[in-house]
Amino acid sequence: MKEMRQNRKTRYTRMVLQDSLIELMKQKPISKITIKEICETADINRTTFYDHFTDQYELLRTIEDQTLSYAKERLQRLLETDKNAAQKIIESIFEYFVENSNHIQVLMSEQGDVAFQKKLLKLIYEYCRSIPADAKLKDTKSADVINDEYFFVFAVNGSVGIIQHWLKTGLQKSAKEMAEILCSIVFI
Incomplete structure (x- = not known):
């Protein structure tokens, strides 16, 4: 007890x-x-x-690590159940952002650590890249483009900007709408 x-x-x-x-x-x-x-x-x-x-930085790292761990767990669960789900994976992450908006708004803001933001987005895109190219979305380009280093850098940084804007404007769009927007931009 x-x-x-x-x-x-x-x-x-x-x-x-x-x-x-x-x-x-x-x-x-x-x-x-x-x-x-x-x-x-x-x-x-x-x-x-x-x-x-030990200090405020360790406390912040703990928050970041918990967020990354939860996102990774969600992504893994999605991949185990639905191999044709790039958009569903991204939607799941947006749902997590909504559920934890108080922490995420700060972590993804200018006050947050840019390295954390990129780690989170890299985690998402690594999972999306593990899905076969023909199973991602109807309009995806070849696996060569998806795996291209420059495209990856562009997609991650652009996604951070889109997420920051969404959080700043008060989560006006649903997780599903945001996943559709992000996928339509990244997977054109």
């Missing part, structure tokens, strides 16, 4: 710290955020913070 309570308490503390960092990152970059500010926002003491994280 005590162990379960500690696990729940630990999860709660980590969640509050993550939410506090995200709230602060809406106002300023992580380099300007102090441990003191995170602790005040989370209403915990600094000792508790240091029981869980």
Whole structure:
């Protein structure tokens, strides 16, 4: 019983710290955020913070790693059930963005880490590239184009911009609409 309570308490503390960092990152970059500010926002003491994280950067990496892990798990599950699903994979990621919009809006904003943004998009496109070219979308070009390094760089960076715009404008389009838009641009 005590162990379960500690696990729940630990999860709660980590969640509050993550939410506090995200709230602060809406106002300023992580380099300007102090441990003191995170602790005040989370209403915990600094000792508790240091029981869980070494600094604000490790806390951010934890949030990023959880997001990447969840996205990877979703992508893997989709690929195992439907091999003809590039658009479904992307739609699934957009659904995750909607479900976790508070964190994702910050992670994908100018305040977020560009390296994380590119890792997330690279993960998505690696899964999409693993689908046979003829199974992706009706209008996809040959596998040579899809695998082309320059096209890949363009697709990832363009996708980051599209996602940032969608998040900035308040998720006005559904996950399905965004997947259709992104696929129509990337897989023309």
